[in-house]
Amino acid sequence: MNNQDDNKLNPGEGNLISVRNLSKTFALGKNIEAPALRGVSFDVARGDFLSITGHSGSGKTTLLNLIGILDEPSGGEILINNKNIHKLKEKEKVNFRLKFVSFVFQFYNLINNYTALDNIAFPLRLQGRGYRESRDKAREIINFLGLAERADFYPSMLSGGEQQRIAVGRALVKDSMIILADEPTAHLDTKNGKNILSLLRKINTEFNRTIILVSHEMEYAKLADKMIVLKDGQVLETKDL
Amino acid sequence: MKRLLFLISFAFRDASKNKLLLVLIVFSLGVAFSAIFISSSIFGGFQQMLADGEINWLGHLIVTPKSDQLSIPNINKVIQELNGIENIEAFSVRSYAVGGLAYKGKIFHAYRLLGVNPFYENNVSKLSGKVIEGDFVSSDDKKDIAIGFTLADSMEGFVYDGEKVSTDQKVQVMTMNGNSDIYNISGIIDAKTFLPNWLLIMPKEELEKLDDRQKDSEIIIKLKDEKKIKETKETIKEKNLDINVTTWKEQAGYIDDIMEAVSFITILINYLLTASVFIMITVIIFINVFNKRRQIGILKSMGATNKFVIGIYILETFVYAIFAYILGFLVFWAVHQYSLANPVSLLIGDFHTIFDVKTIWSSLITLFGASLGGSFIPSYIAAKTKIIDVIKGSV
Numbered sequence: 001m002n003n004q005d006d007n008k009l010n011p012g013e014g015n016l017i018s019v020r021n022l023s024k025t026f027a028l029g030k031n032i033e034a035p036a037l038r039g040v041s042f043d044v045a046r047g048d049f050l051s052i053t054g055h056s057g058s059g060k061t062t063l064l065n066l067i068g069i070l071d072e073p074s075g076g077e078i079l080i081n082n083k084n085i086h087k088l089k090e091k092e093k094v095n096f097r098l099k100f101v102s103f104v105f106q107f108y109n110l111i112n113n114y115t116a117l118d119n120i121a122f123p124l125r126l127q128g129r130g131y132r133e134s135r136d137k138a139r140e141i142i143n144f145l146g147l148a149e150r151a152d153f154y155p156s157m158l159s160g161g162e163q164q165r166i167a168v169g170r171a172l173v174k175d176s177m178i179i180l181a182d183e184p185t186a187h188l189d190t191k192n193g194k195n196i197l198s199l200l201r202k203i204n205t206e207f208n209r210t211i212i213l214v215s216h217e218m219e220y221a222k223l224a225d226k227m228i229v230l231k232d233g234q235v236l237e238t239k240d241l
Numbered sequence: 242m243k244r245l246l247f248l249i250s251f252a253f254r255d256a257s258k259n260k261l262l263l264v265l266i267v268f269s270l271g272v273a274f275s276a277i278f279i280s281s282s283i284f285g286g287f288q289q290m291l292a293d294g295e296i297n298w299l300g301h302l303i304v305t306p307k308s309d310q311l312s313i314p315n316i317n318k319v320i321q322e323l324n325g326i327e328n329i330e331a332f333s334v335r336s337y338a339v340g341g342l343a344y345k346g347k348i349f350h351a352y353r354l355l356g357v358n359p360f361y362e363n364n365v366s367k368l369s370g371k372v373i374e375g376d377f378v379s380s381d382d383k384k385d386i387a388i389g390f391t392l393a394d395s396m397e398g399f400v401y402d403g404e405k406v407s408t409d410q411k412v413q414v415m416t417m418n419g420n421s422d423i424y425n426i427s428g429i430i431d432a433k434t435f436l437p438n439w440l441l442i443m444p445k446e447e448l449e450k451l452d453d454r455q456k457d458s459e460i461i462i463k464l465k466d467e468k469k470i471k472e473t474k475e476t477i478k479e480k481n482l483d484i485n486v487t488t489w490k491e492q493a494g495y496i497d498d499i500m501e502a503v504s505f506i507t508i509l510i511n512y513l514l515t516a517s518v519f520i521m522i523t524v525i526i527f528i529n530v531f532n533k534r535r536q537i538g539i540l541k542s543m544g545a546t547n548k549f550v551i552g553i554y555i556l557e558t559f560v561y562a563i564f565a566y567i568l569g570f571l572v573f574w575a576v577h578q579y580s581l582a583n584p585v586s587l588l589i590g591d592f593h594t595i596f597d598v599k600t601i602w603s604s605l606i607t608l609f610g611a612s613l614g615g616s617f618i619p620s621y622i623a624a625k626t627k628i629i630d631v632i633k634g635s636v
Contacts, residue, residue: 071629098544113258125247
C-alpha cells in the first residue's frame with residue numbers, strides 16, 4: 001500500500017471506528033443459517049477503551065473478527081476513519097493488518113521456536129524492518145512489560161500470564177492504532193487476568209491506543225471506559241463507565 | 242531484502258523446530274533421491290557395459306565396402322585420406338573370411354575368421370587385452386591363432402558348460418574356398434560381447450593366404466574425441482571414397498535396440514521416482530500445513546501476505562530437499578564405490594555403476610523442481626484459506 005492508501009486509514013477528525021448496521025450469518029448446512037450478528041451499530045473514538053461483553057454465543061468474537069478483517073460481514077459496514085475496510089482491496093487489507101490493527105488472542109498464540117523477545121519483534125520483521133532495529137524496539141517493549149529477564153525464554157518456559165503479556169507486547173510493538181483483545185484473560189487466573197487488564201489500560205493511557213476488549217467476564221469488561229453488551233447478536237446496552 | 246532474509250530465517254527455524262520430524266522427512270526423501278541416483282547409475286552402467294563391449298572390438302567408426310563389393314577398393318587411397326583426418330587417433334585394416342575349424346574329429350564353425358595386423362589392431366581394438374588364457378596373435382608367429390571364449394567353450398563338451406579347449410592345441414582351420422591349414426591356439430579371448438566370443442582371429446596375411454576374397458574388408462577407427470563421431474563420419478564420407486562408413490552404434494544394431502530399451506526403462510523409472518518425490522513432498526507439506534494452520538492464521542492476522550506463507554513452505558521444502566539430496570548422494574556414492582571395487586562379471590561384460598555428472602545435475606534440477614511443485618500446491622491452498630478458518634482450525 002502506498003502513502004496515499006495509508007492516508008485512507010490515518011486518523012482524522014471524528015470517530016475512529018464506526019460500525020453501521022452490521023450483520024453476520026453463518027451457514028451451518030444446506031438451507032440452515034445461524035445469525036451471529038444482527039444490525040449492530042456503534043462508534044469508537046480514537047483512544048477509547050471499549051469492552052464488548054455478553055454470554056457465550058452472543059457474537060462478541062465474531063464482531064471483533066469483523067473489525068480486524070479476519071472475516072467478512074454478511075451486511076452493513078465498518079468504517080475506520082470513514083473508510084469501509086471491507087471494501088479495501090486484498091493488498092490493502094493485508095496492509096491494514098500489518099500496520100493498523102493488532103490482535104491479542106485467547107490462546108496467546110506465540111511462535112514456539114522464537115524467544116519472548118523475538119516474538120515481540122516478529123510483527124516488525126514482518127513489516128520489513130531489520131533484525132537489530134526490531135529487537136531494539138522489542139527490548140523497549142519487554143522492559144515496559146517488566147519481563148526483561150525473560151527476554152531469551154521460549155514460550156514453553158513462560159507461565160500463562162507471562163505468555164499473554166508477551167502477546168500484548170507483540171500487539172503493542174508495531175504502533176498500530178487499534179488493539180483487539182479477544183478474551184485475553186480467559187485462560188488466566190484472577191491475578192494474572194487483572195494484570196493483563198492493567199497492562200491494557202496502561203497501554204491505552206500511556207500510548208493512546210484504541211483498545212477493544214472482548215470478555216464474557218463482567219468484572220473485566222467494567223474496567224473499560226465504555227461497554228457494549230451483546231445478546232443474541234444484537235446490542236442490548238451501551239454504557240459509559 | 243530484509244523481508245526475504247526474515248522469510249528465509251523463519252522457514253529455516255520452522256523446518257528445524259521438530260528435529261525428529263526433520264530427520265524422518267530428510268531420511269525418507271533421501272532414500273527416494275538415492276533410488277533415483279542409483280537407478281540412473283545402474284542403467285547407465287549397463288549401457289556403458291554394452292557400449293564398451295562394442296567399441297572394444299569395433300572402435301568408434303567402421304569403414305566397409307559398398308554392398309556389392311567384398312573388399313574396400315583403393316585401400317591405399319583410403320588409408321592416405323584417413324591419415325589426414327585430425328580427429329582420427331588410429332585405425333586398423335582387417336580382413337575377413339567365412340570358415341571353421343576341425344578339432345578332435347569334429348568341425349566347429351566360427352562367427353567369422355578375422356585377420357588382423359596385431360600392431361595396428363592393438364592401437365584400436367582391445368581384443369588383445371581380453372585374452373584370458375595364453376597370448377594374442379602376433380606378427381612373429383604366423384601359425385598362431387586366438388579364438389573367442391564361446392567358440393573355445395563349444396569345442397569341449399557343450400556350449401556354456403564352462404569346459405573349454407585349452408591353448409597350445411593344434412586345429413585345422415578351413416575356409417569356404419576349400420583351403421585349410423594347421424594352426425596353434427595361442428590364446429583364448431573373452432571380449433564380453435556376443436559376436437567376438439565366436440571369432441577366430443589370426444594374422445591378416447595368413448588369413449589372406451587361405452582366402453583373400455574379403456581382403457581389406459573392414460577398417461576400424463579410433464577417434465581422439467568420441468563426441469565428434471558424427472562430424473568425423475561426415476568428413477570421411479565427404480572424401481567420396483566409394484565406401485560405407487558407420488558408427489559402432491549403427492553397426493551393432495541389436496545392441497542399439499537393447500540400449501534404447503534400457504534408456505526407456507531408465508526414463509520411466511526416473512519419472513515414477515520423481516512423481517513419488519512430488520507426491521511425498523505434497524503429503525509432507527499438506528500434513529505440515531495442517532498441523533500449523535493456527536500458526537498460519539496468526540501470521541496472516543499480523544499481516545503476513547499469501548506470498549510470505551507460500552514462501553515459508555517452499556523454502557522449508559528446499560531445506561528438506563537440500564539435506565535429502567546430500568543424504569541421497571552419499572548413499573549413492575557409497576553404493577557406487579562398492580560397485581566399482583566389486584564389479585559383477587556377466588556374460589556380456591563386467592558390470593559396475595557409473596558416476597555421470599550430467600545425470601547428477603539433471604537429477605538435482607528435476608528433484609528440486611518436483612519438490613517445488615509438490616510444496617506449492619498445499620502451501621497455496623493454505624495461503625488462500627480464510628484467516629478465521631485457519632485460526633479456528635476448522636480446515
